[in-house]
Amino acid sequence: MLQSFVDGLLVGSILSLGAIGLTMVMHMLRFANFSHAELLSIGAYAALVFDGLFAALAPVLTVKLAPLSVTAALALAFLVSMGVTAVSAVAIDRLVFRRIRARGEELSMVFASFGVALIVRSVIGLTFGLHPQLYSREIVFAIVVSRDPLLLIKPDQVAVLVAAVAIMGVLHLVLSRTTFGFALRAVAENPQLAQVNGVNLRRMIASVWLIGGALAAAAGVFYAINNQMSPVMGRDLVLPIFAATIVGGIGSIYGALLGGFVVGLASSFALMLLPSGYSPAVPFLIIIAVLVLRPHGLFGEARA
Amino acid sequence: MMGVLSYVVFFTTVASILAIATLGLNLHWGNTGLFNGGVVAFFGAGAYATLILGAAPQPGQMGGFALVWPLALMGGLGVAGLMAWAVGVLTLRLRHDYLAIATFGAAVAFENLVRNAQWLSGGAQGVRGFSRPLYAAVGDPLLWNTGFLVLTLSLLAAVYLFLRRLVRSPFGRLLRAIREDETAARSLGKRPSRVRLAAFVTGAVIMGLAGGLYGTFYAFVSPQDVLPVLTFQIWAMLIVGGAGNMRGAVLGAFLIWAAWTASGFLLSRFAPVEWQLYTGSIQFILIGSVIVGMLLWRPQGLIPERLVVSQSGRTPT
Numbered sequence: 001m002l003q004s005f006v007d008g009l010l011v012g013s014i015l016s017l018g019a020i021g022l023t024m025v026m027h028m029l030r031f032a033n034f035s036h037a038e039l040l041s042i043g044a045y046a047a048l049v050f051d052g053l054f055a056a057l058a059p060v061l062t063v064k065l066a067p068l069s070v071t072a073a074l075a076l077a078f079l080v081s082m083g084v085t086a087v088s089a090v091a092i093d094r095l096v097f098r099r100i101r102a103r104g105e106e107l108s109m110v111f112a113s114f115g116v117a118l119i120v121r122s123v124i125g126l127t128f129g130l131h132p133q134l135y136s137r138e139i140v141f142a143i144v145v146s147r148d149p150l151l152l153i154k155p156d157q158v159a160v161l162v163a164a165v166a167i168m169g170v171l172h173l174v175l176s177r178t179t180f181g182f183a184l185r186a187v188a189e190n191p192q193l194a195q196v197n198g199v200n201l202r203r204m205i206a207s208v209w210l211i212g213g214a215l216a217a218a219a220g221v222f223y224a225i226n227n228q229m230s231p232v233m234g235r236d237l238v239l240p241i242f243a244a245t246i247v248g249g250i251g252s253i254y255g256a257l258l259g260g261f262v263v264g265l266a267s268s269f270a271l272m273l274l275p276s277g278y279s280p281a282v283p284f285l286i287i288i289a290v291l292v293l294r295p296h297g298l299f300g301e302a303r304a
Numbered sequence: 305m306m307g308v309l310s311y312v313v314f315f316t317t318v319a320s321i322l323a324i325a326t327l328g329l330n331l332h333w334g335n336t337g338l339f340n341g342g343v344v345a346f347f348g349a350g351a352y353a354t355l356i357l358g359a360a361p362q363p364g365q366m367g368g369f370a371l372v373w374p375l376a377l378m379g380g381l382g383v384a385g386l387m388a389w390a391v392g393v394l395t396l397r398l399r400h401d402y403l404a405i406a407t408f409g410a411a412v413a414f415e416n417l418v419r420n421a422q423w424l425s426g427g428a429q430g431v432r433g434f435s436r437p438l439y440a441a442v443g444d445p446l447l448w449n450t451g452f453l454v455l456t457l458s459l460l461a462a463v464y465l466f467l468r469r470l471v472r473s474p475f476g477r478l479l480r481a482i483r484e485d486e487t488a489a490r491s492l493g494k495r496p497s498r499v500r501l502a503a504f505v506t507g508a509v510i511m512g513l514a515g516g517l518y519g520t521f522y523a524f525v526s527p528q529d530v531l532p533v534l535t536f537q538i539w540a541m542l543i544v545g546g547a548g549n550m551r552g553a554v555l556g557a558f559l560i561w562a563a564w565t566a567s568g569f570l571l572s573r574f575a576p577v578e579w580q581l582y583t584g585s586i587q588f589i590l591i592g593s594v595i596v597g598m599l600l601w602r603p604q605g606l607i608p609e610r611l612v613v614s615q616s617g618r619t620p621t
Contacts, residue, residue, distance in 0.1 A: 030401075032401040032404045032405055096596055096600065100599055100600065100603075103603065105603065106400075107337065107400060108599050108603060110401075111543065111599060112595065114341075114536060114539070114592075114595065115595035116596060117592075118536060118588045118589070118592030118595075119588075119589050119592035122585040122586070122588040122589045122592070123585075125582065126582055126585050126586070130582070130585070231585075235532075239408070239409055239412050242405045243409075246405065250399070250401060250402075277419070278417075278420055280412055280413075281412065281413040281416040281417065283412075284406075284409035284410065285413070287405065287406060287409050288406075291395060291398075291402070291406065295394075295397075295398055295402075296398075
């Protein structure tokens with residue numbers, strides 16, 4: 001029970017980071033971006049590339065940050081990967097979504113996002129191989145925190161959870177305390193009115209992609225540290241992340257944050273009731289439950 | 305010669321089945337503006353239900369209803385329609401993203417269910433115990449396949465004519481009215497969510513018909529047949545052909561299916577051995593590029609929708 005709770009929190013923090021970026025894009029650009037989860041894959045693999053690069057360039061960096069399995073090189077690569085993924089997100093928008101948006105076809109963007117997801121996923125598969133990969137081959141033993149109830153935690157997991165919560169804290173400060181944060185919320189509320197007040201819409205859209213991409217990269221790297229990375233990780237994560245946005249209410253950043261934890265915990269507890277083979281279907285059950293009980297989610301507002 | 309002939313029969317049958325599914329999607333997307341992210345769920349529901357209802361009793365598997373084939377097929381259509389109704393009731397009154405996400409989720413959950421529920425669907429091994437109707441009576445496989453092709457083509461024609469009638473009817477006009485301007489339609493006293501639900505269920509039943517035919521043709525269905533890639537293929541067929549145009553949908557189905565099978569054949573024949581593992585990835589990139597490329601450069605498809613003013617007395621095709 002306790003173990004499920006802790007595991008659920010960890011998965012939840014990763015889903016939250018993914019869902020925040022997705023819900024921002026859905027709120028501002030009004031389309032369900034099915035390629036968002038591929039940004040997690042881009043982030044995870046970008047960190048893999050730069051981890052190898054930094055380790056080769058400066059062998060000093062291969063020291064482990066004990067007691068974690070994470071090396072200094074990976075920590076650096078993580079930061080670089082956030083930047084790379086943020087830029088990729090903007091690039092994908094410029095190449096595909098912005099052109100379709102310019103014609104005013106919102107729903108066509110949903111089709112296009114599936115196409116983008118297929119292309120990104122397959123290119124990653126062709127480049128890095130279809131097999132799952134890890135940053136470190138070493139086995140890190142879990143620490144027995146308590147025997148009754150049984151609770152096993154790896155140091156890496158604690159680090160991931162702390163880092164995820166820290167990133168969310170920074171985001172909260174930016175959104176609630178800076179002019180940029182106000183401008184962002186204004187654009188999401190009413191793009192025309194925001195522009196009248198001197199907010200640059202194009203720049204704001206680019207910032208949403210940058211933030212969403214950076215958060216997705218963090219989620220992707222954390223997921224890869226916690227589990228493993230594979231080209232199909234985006235396919236596996238897209239539904240839980242969407243479920244998190246729906247639980248929170250599409251467009252609500254704090255809703256997505258909470259929604260991620262709700263989905264993570266619910267999936268973790270569901271494994272106590274259902275055979276593990278059914279776990280991919282759990283997010284769908286959560287979506288259905290939310291649509292029946294509270295269609296606009298925890299913090300969402302009705303908007304056509 | 306016989307080999308070529310039997311391949312042509314085989315290819316045309318599968319392409320026609322997919323064309324039926326594409327026509328169903330055209331009703332959703334082309335005529336009503338509904339985004340169905342889980343075509344394969346309704347296709348799969350039709351296939352699975354038809355085979356389970358029509359199968360002879362098997363140990364360790366539910367069913368053994370051994371219904372005569374037309375009844376089993378009707379059951380398949382019913383299950384597909386019921387699933388669409390359940391998803392539609394929950395999502396069609398919300399903003400459009402919800403339908404896209406819920407249908408996509410339905411497809412994931414459906415594949416997951418049939419893969420795991422051994423008692424229901426035979427799990428990963430698929431449904432056993434179904435035999436093609438009249439297969440033993442006909443005797444010759446090629447003759448049976450040809451007969452089945454004739455049946456499929458006539459059902460394709462029937463669906464085509466039914467949808468053409470539907471689209472030209474006041475109901476079809478209402479669908480386009482809601483797609484173009486929901487507020488205006490509402491101001492005329494129409495109920496968009498109810499009309500959308502009717503269109504959504506109808507389209508899903510047509511996809512279920514395609515699935516039922518597909519399952520019957522192979523006399524087998526397994527989780528491998530209900531993977532998300534089928535949804536993407538059917539979308540590509542509609543987008544290439546031209547959303548909103550039924551001739552385009554049929555043309556797109558044949559073109560994309562030809563391109564898919566040809567690329568698969570060429571890759572398996574000519575790609576180096578070490579690349580064989582990745583032929584799937586290459587085909588996915590092709591289908592993704594077709595979708596994105598068409599949306600960027602020719603969003604109206606090869607045969608665009610002909611928009612007409614209803615009062616002029618002309619009718620859309």
